[in-house]
Amino acid sequence: MGLLLSYSFAALTNSIHHALQNHFTNPLMALVLEMVMVGLSLIVFLVLLSFTLGYVERKVAAFMQIRIGPNRVGPKGSLQIVADTIKLLFKEGLTPDTADKFLFNLAPLIMMVSSMLVIAPIAFSKGFQIWDINIGVLYVSSMSSIGVIGILMAGWSSNNKYSLLGAMRSGAQFVSYELSVGLSLISIVILSGSLNINDIILSQQDGWWIFKAHIPALISFVIFIIASTAEINRAPFDLVEAESELTAGFHTEYSGMKFAMFLMAEYINLFIVSAMAATLFLGGWMPFHLGHLESFNHLMDYIPGSIWFMGKTFGIIFLIMQFRWTFPRLRVDQLLNLEWKYLLPISMVNIILMTLIAIMGWHL
Amino acid sequence: MSQEELKTKITELLPSAIFEESSEFLQLILDAPDLLPLMTELRSDTQTDFDYLFNLTCVDWKDHMMMVYHLFSKTLKHTLVVKAKISDREQPEIESLSEIWKTAELQEREVFDLFGVNFLHHPDLRRLFMEEDWKGFPLRKDYTDENMIQL
Amino acid sequence: MLLGEDQITEDGEFVINIGPQHPSTHGVLHLKVWLDGETIKKVQPHLGYIHRSIEKMCESLSYRQFIFATSRMDYLSAHMNNTACALTVEKGLGIEATPRAKAIRILLSELTRLSSHQLWWGSIGLDLGAVTPFFHAFREREMINDILEETCGARLTQNFMVPGGVMTDLHPNFQKRTHEMLKNLKAKLHEYDDLLTGNVIFENRTKGVGVLSKEDAVSYGCTGPVARGSGVSCDVRKWFPYDGYEQLQFEEVLEEDGDCYARYMVRMREMKQSIHLIEQLIDNIPEGDFQTKTKNVLKLPKGEFYQRVETARGELGVYLVSDGASTPYRIHFRSPNFCNLSALNHMAKGGKIGDLVAIMATLDLVIPDVDR
Numbered sequence: 042m043g044l045l046l047s048y049s050f051a052a053l054t055n056s057i058h059h060a061l062q063n064h065f066t067n068p069l070m071a072l073v074l075e076m077v078m079v080g081l082s083l084i085v086f087l088v089l090l091s092f093t094l095g096y097v098e099r100k101v102a103a104f105m106q107i108r109i110g111p112n113r114v115g116p117k118g119s120l121q122i123v124a125d126t127i128k129l130l131f132k133e134g135l136t137p138d139t140a141d142k143f144l145f146n147l148a149p150l151i152m153m154v155s156s157m158l159v160i161a162p163i164a165f166s167k168g169f170q171i172w173d174i175n176i177g178v179l180y181v182s183s184m185s186s187i188g189v190i191g192i193l194m195a196g197w198s199s200n201n202k203y204s205l206l207g208a209m210r211s212g213a214q215f216v217s218y219e220l221s222v223g224l225s226l227i228s229i230v231i232l233s234g235s236l237n238i239n240d241i242i243l244s245q246q247d248g249w250w251i252f253k254a255h256i257p258a259l260i261s262f263v264i265f266i267i268a269s270t271a272e273i274n275r276a277p278f279d280l281v282e283a284e285s286e287l288t289a290g291f292h293t294e295y296s297g298m299k300f301a302m303f304l305m306a307e308y309i310n311l312f313i314v315s316a317m318a319a320t321l322f323l324g325g326w327m328p329f330h331l332g333h334l335e336s337f338n339h340l341m342d343y344i345p346g347s348i349w350f351m352g353k354t355f356g357i358i359f360l361i362m363q364f365r366w367t368f369p370r371l372r373v374d375q376l377l378n379l380e381w382k383y384l385l386p387i388s389m390v391n392i393i394l395m396t397l398i399a400i401m402g403w404h405l
Numbered sequence: 406m407s408q409e410e411l412k413t414k415i416t417e418l419l420p421s422a423i424f425e426e427s428s429e430f431l432q433l434i435l436d437a438p439d440l441l442p443l444m445t446e447l448r449s450d451t452q453t454d455f456d457y458l459f460n461l462t463c464v465d466w467k468d469h470m471m472m473v474y475h476l477f478s479k480t481l482k483h484t485l486v487v488k489a490k491i492s493d494r495e496q497p498e499i500e501s502l503s504e505i506w507k508t509a510e511l512q513e514r515e516v517f518d519l520f521g522v523n524f525l526h527h528p529d530l531r532r533l534f535m536e537e538d539w540k541g542f543p544l545r546k547d548y549t550d551e552n553m554i555q556l
Numbered sequence: 557m558l559l560g561e562d563q564i565t566e567d568g569e570f571v572i573n574i575g576p577q578h579p580s581t582h583g584v585l586h587l588k589v590w591l592d593g594e595t596i597k598k599v600q601p602h603l604g605y606i607h608r609s610i611e612k613m614c615e616s617l618s619y620r621q622f623i624f625a626t627s628r629m630d631y632l633s634a635h636m637n638n639t640a641c642a643l644t645v646e647k648g649l650g651i652e653a654t655p656r657a658k659a660i661r662i663l664l665s666e667l668t669r670l671s672s673h674q675l676w677w678g679s680i681g682l683d684l685g686a687v688t689p690f691f692h693a694f695r696e697r698e699m700i701n702d703i704l705e706e707t708c709g710a711r712l713t714q715n716f717m718v719p720g721g722v723m724t725d726l727h728p729n730f731q732k733r734t735h736e737m738l739k740n741l742k743a744k745l746h747e748y749d750d751l752l753t754g755n756v757i758f759e760n761r762t763k764g765v766g767v768l769s770k771e772d773a774v775s776y777g778c779t780g781p782v783a784r785g786s787g788v789s790c791d792v793r794k795w796f797p798y799d800g801y802e803q804l805q806f807e808e809v810l811e812e813d814g815d816c817y818a819r820y821m822v823r824m825r826e827m828k829q830s831i832h833l834i835e836q837l838i839d840n841i842p843e844g845d846f847q848t849k850t851k852n853v854l855k856l857p858k859g860e861f862y863q864r865v866e867t868a869r870g871e872l873g874v875y876l877v878s879d880g881a882s883t884p885y886r887i888h889f890r891s892p893n894f895c896n897l898s899a900l901n902h903m904a905k906g907g908k909i910g911d912l913v914a915i916m917a918t919l920d921l922v923i924p925d926v927d928r
Binding site for chain 2 (some may be wrong): 572603604609611612740772774775776779787788790859860861862871872873875877885886890894895897898902927
Binding site (some may be wrong): 202 | 570572594657681685686688689690692695741752755757758761768885908910911
């Protein structure tokens with residue numbers, strides 16, 4: 042089983058690592074070069090990911106609305122987002138006169154960087170991780186919280202009443218829903234006993250947590266999906282960016298490439314949130330195993346781990362996209378009501394339930 | 406109430422009223438200063454109970470202006486048209502009815518904007534369609550403008 | 557310096573402008589909103605962005621011509637506007653339209669009412685954030701537009717009514733296509749309920765929002781679904797029937813609560829009533845002439861005439877003063893949207909901005925009708 046599972050890029054990365062080690066006598070040089078290669082490939086991957094997610098979103102929206110979507114630029118419209126990005130590059134990047142220039146330029150960068158940093162501990166396949174840190178889940182949760190600083194910076198430095206309103210609302214929304222997200226993550230950490238992402242995945246060898254820890258894990262999963270949709274400012278919680286009565290929220294004054302960076306950051310956040318849901322609740326790159334049925338598990342192992350991971354992540358992305366095009370928007374006081382009066386108490390009770398199950402050994 | 410009973414009732418309240426039967430509704434013509442007491446009475450009296458003012462407009466008859474009010478009672482199902490004659494065409498003035506029927510507020514603003522009739526004790530009398538500093542009253546028969554085109 | 561900043565009375569209050577460019581389909585409406593945080597203290601509409609002085613224009617158009625200037629008032633119920641003007645002129649001349657013309661008028665009016673309510677349903681979803689209902693509503697509306705285009709020649713402002721009847725006869729395909737359209741619509745109507753009516757988020761945003769009591773509705777002069785949602789019975793087709801409505805079976809839809817959800821349900825049920833009306837008439841159109849013969853140049857006798865019809869938004873009244881010439885002396889259109897708009901401040905006070913959007917969506921205003 043180990044042989045089939047490791048049919049991944051781990052072999053490739055290991056060979057590159059050794060080649061660099063042998064080539065450069067100075068170990069520091071080899072390390073720096075490796076870091077630069079990883080960084081560049083990550084940036085390329087994330088750019089391609091944003092293009093793909095943008096295209097998928099428009100096609101999914103179109104099919105739900107009985108129309109076709111982009112189908113002119115490139116085969117079946119796949120190069121539409123490339124065309125849009127080139128258009129945004131050519132637009133005039135206007136900075137308001139009275140805006141705080143340093144913070145104005147810094148805000149989109151902070152959002153992008155905080156989103157990109159979170160990719161580090163996510164495991165795409167066995168051994169194919171950038172950084173297998175032993176506090177993986179905590180790292181993810183804390184790094185994604187830095188994004189809210191970018192939003193508030195953008196709203197404040199625009200020197201615009203409506204941007205500030207939008208940014209304050211977004212800040213309140215983000216901070217409130219952090220709690221529910223954190224509590225859902227903790228419920229799985231209780232079961233697996235470790236914050237390390239690899240350990241959590243390996244503990245799902247005989248079945249995914251959503252099946253093994255049935256009811257509390259299902260409640261956690263549902264709360265996680267709802268709260269993460271609110272965290273990344275997507276519908277039906279998108280009053281920040283689609284408040285069509287006022288303005289476009291905190292990114293009103295941005296144009297050109299900086300605006301594109303906000304959009305990219307949103308799509309990267311979407312990917313991260315789905316990847317975390319897939320990793321913690323659905324087993325990450327672990328194939329679908331049923332207990333100790335060896336022959337069935339062998340069969341499932343033929344499909345490589347990276348295909349499993351990408352399949353699960355894109356399944357959850359599809360689910361979150363369906364939310365956007367079906368439901369109307371919540372009002373801001375209803376949104377905060379939902380978190381503080383409903384999701385938070387349910388999450389807390391769920392944690393207690395989960396602890397009980399873990400201690401008593403009632404999970405499979 | 407039938408038209409006859411309405412006529413007797415209104416003659417009680419306002420002896421100087423003139424009636425016209427030319428159209429399908431009962432029409433009543435009076436002078437502008439007599440308007441507000443009669444309207445208050447028509448609204449509050451349970452025998453007439455005119456709770457629905459469905460049309461408020463003005464007609465410019467070159468030597469005088471005529472304010473037209475269409476009243477209807479949803480409970481007693483009778484209609485009355487009250488016409489108030491404003492003889493002074495240079496400075497037309499009449500009492501506002503926005504205390505009695507709230508719909509009068511916006512409709513009177515429209516009449517002020519287009520005809521120039523000043524409504525006394527109106528809560529917020531400003532121009533409605535034209536800009537704030539527009540000169541002249543467009544729907545009057547003697548209104549001219551350098552941009553007007555003769556059809 | 558914002559317009560109106562000098563009228564701020566309390567600390568922490570500020571004024572924002574909503575419109576005149578709207579991302580929704582209401583039209584050019586400029587609202588000045590006095591806010592205290594998120595709560596609305598006062599809403600003041602500023603009108604006149606699309607004022608075309610139709611009333612003054614009609615004073616120089618003949619009695620046959622002025623009907624076609626009115627299609628552009630409430631363009632989503634163009635047939636009803638034209639019917640009101642044609643009926644007023646007929647009242648002045650003392651003639652009546654032929655039975656066939658009356659039946660055609662009712663059919664076209666009900667089709668227009670149906671298409672106007674469908675567009676309203678799509679745009680209420682759009683205003684509240686759900687994008688998909690818009691496409692579903694327009695899919696059905698296209699079928700109605702095609703039917704109207706085949707008979708009347710235009711998809712939106714069909715100038716089809718003349719004093720004495722209709723301009724020309726129905727297209728031979730009219731009955732067959734209407735039957736197809738009704739079959740299709742009845743099968744799809746449950747989708748409308750699935751998407752919005754039963755949705756928890758939608759109910760939270762519309763129930764208890766923008767309450768208009770019965771007395772206020774009558775005092776503000778509201779008519780149409782706005783008043784019927786507050787329990788005021790005011791359907792002109794029942795109270796002052798015209799064109800043969802008294803012989804048809806339909807019920808007036810009333811709801812008691814007076815909030816946005818009640819107005820929403822009134823329009824949804826009215827769509828079903830319109831379907832019922834069309835079904836009664838589509839197979840029983842009387843034979844005969846489609847127009848009563850009238851002179852080429854019409855001259856109304858001296859006097860004044862008032863005619864009201866029920867458009868998709870309320871009671872439209874045409875008040876015509878004639879002095880014997882071949883053009884009207886004065887025309888006044890009592891527009892339903894004008895009076896519905898005057899109740900906006902009363903309904904929105906004390907709510908949040910999100911509530912203002914929901915109230916505007918259920919008032920279903922068409923601004924060219926307000927400004928004329």
